[in-house]
Amino acid sequence: MFSSRGISKFFLISFILLFCGFNSIGNIVVLNGLTHENNAIPGETYRTQIEVHNMSDEAKSVKIYSRDYFYSHTGETRHDAPGTMERSNANWITYQPELLNLGPDEKAVVNVEVQVPENKELSGSYWSVIMVEGVVPPDTSNTVGVSIRTAIRYAVQVITNVGSEGVRDLTFQGLELSKNEDENMISVVLQNSGEVLLKPEMSLELFDEEGNSVATFKADKRKTLPGTSIKITIQLEGIKPGVYTGVLIADCGEDSIYGTNVSFELL
Numbered sequence: 130m131f132s133s134r135g136i137s138k139f140f141l142i143s144f145i146l147l148f149c150g151f152n153s154i155g156n157i158v159v160l161n162g163l164t165h166e167n168n169a170i171p172g173e174t175y176r177t178q179i180e181v182h183n184m185s186d187e188a189k190s191v192k193i194y195s196r197d198y199f200y201s202h203t204g205e206t207r208h209d210a211p212g213t214m215e216r217s218n219a220n221w222i223t224y225q226p227e228l229l230n231l232g233p234d235e236k237a238v239v240n241v242e243v244q245v246p247e248n249k250e251l252s253g254s255y256w257s258v259i260m261v262e263g264v265v266p267p268d269t270s271n272t273v274g275v276s277i278r279t280a281i282r283y284a285v286q287v288i289t290n291v292g293s294e295g296v297r298d299l300t301f302q303g304l305e306l307s308k309n310e311d312e313n314m315i316s317v318v319l320q321n322s323g324e325v326l327l328k329p330e331m332s333l334e335l336f337d338e339e340g341n342s343v344a345t346f347k348a349d350k351r352k353t354l355p356g357t358s359i360k361i362t363i364q365l366e367g368i369k370p371g372v373y374t375g376v377l378i379a380d381c382g383e384d385s386i387y388g389t390n391v392s393f394e395l396l
Contacts, residue, residue, distance in 0.1 A: 156189070159179060159261060159283050160180040163284065163286060165288065166288040168290045169245045169289055169290070169291055170291065171245055171248050171251050171292070172246070173245050174244045175243050176242050178239065179259065179261065180236065180237075181231070181238070183231035183232065183234065183236075185233060185234075189230075190228065190231070190264040191229040191263055192227065192260075192262050193227050193228065194227065194260050195222065195260070196208040196257065196258050196260055197209040197211055197214040197217045197219055200357050203358075208258065211257060216254065216255045216256065216324075217255065218257055218289045221243050221255075222257065223241075223244075224240065224259060252294045253290070253291060253296065253323070254291075254295065255288070255291060256286055256289065256354055258286050259285045259287060260282050260284055261285060290325070296323040296324045299321060299323070300322045302319065302320045303317070312364055313365040314364055315333065315393075319359055319360075321353040321354060321356065321358070326354050327352075328350050328381060329380065329387075331347065331348040331361045332347045333345065333363050333391075334376050337371065338371070338373075346364065346365065368395060373393060373394070375392070376389075376391075377389050
């Protein structure tokens with residue numbers, strides 16, 4: 130807007146949070162985690178809630194809406210229109226309200242109902258996200274210059290595991306060696322090639338040139354949905370330069386264990 134005082138500009142920056150547990154953005158808190166995972170059978174209906182708390186001393190408004198969600202090991206994330214992804218459950222979900230007006234220190238819930246279609250061909254994991262976004266009020270100041278305001282959103286994953294017959298498959302897509310200061314690291318790319326949510330716990334057993342076991346390393350358990358990929362990094366703490374072979378194991382539980390042999394040289 131042009132005026133005799135100069136030019137005033139307004140920028141809105143949006144961030145999305147995808148973590149589990151207790152999370153706070155702009156004094157708005159989701160109390161009960163950002164992943165809601167349930168098992169169901171075709172034709173079944175189940176319910177869950179998203180608990181929201183306004184921790185500030187001012188009234189806040191929060192809008193609620195649905196999106197599909199995709200991610201990959203490259204850092205790519207997409208929040209597409211609901212119901213467009215192959216394994217989306219967005220069209221199974223109803224929620225209310227679509228807008229929360231919270232007073233200071235007020236708590237409220239978003240009621241979520243998931244109605245799985247009566248379709249015997251459904252199998253495996255289906256998911257979408259419910260967005261919880263603080264409404265940024267308009268800037269009514271007459272400040273000259275650039276005004277930057279932040280709107281940060283939660284993406285609450287709603288995952289439905291249908292039946293027990295879905296294909297479980299995990300593939301090793303790549304391996305990369307790197308160094309952080311003086312520590313060597315190995316990064317492994319895993320692709321969920323099946324139909325079921327997997328939570329691989331990664332381990333690497335290293336052997337020297339004589340075939341002696343040198344050490345076993347483990348990484349924290351991660352989650353990968355069908356068609357998505359993740360990168361898991363293992364710190365090779367205390368390993369000297371040399372030529373090594375190893376066995377990488379991804380333990381996904383329920384007798385689903387995947388492995389591959391590796392060989393590399395540390396300089």
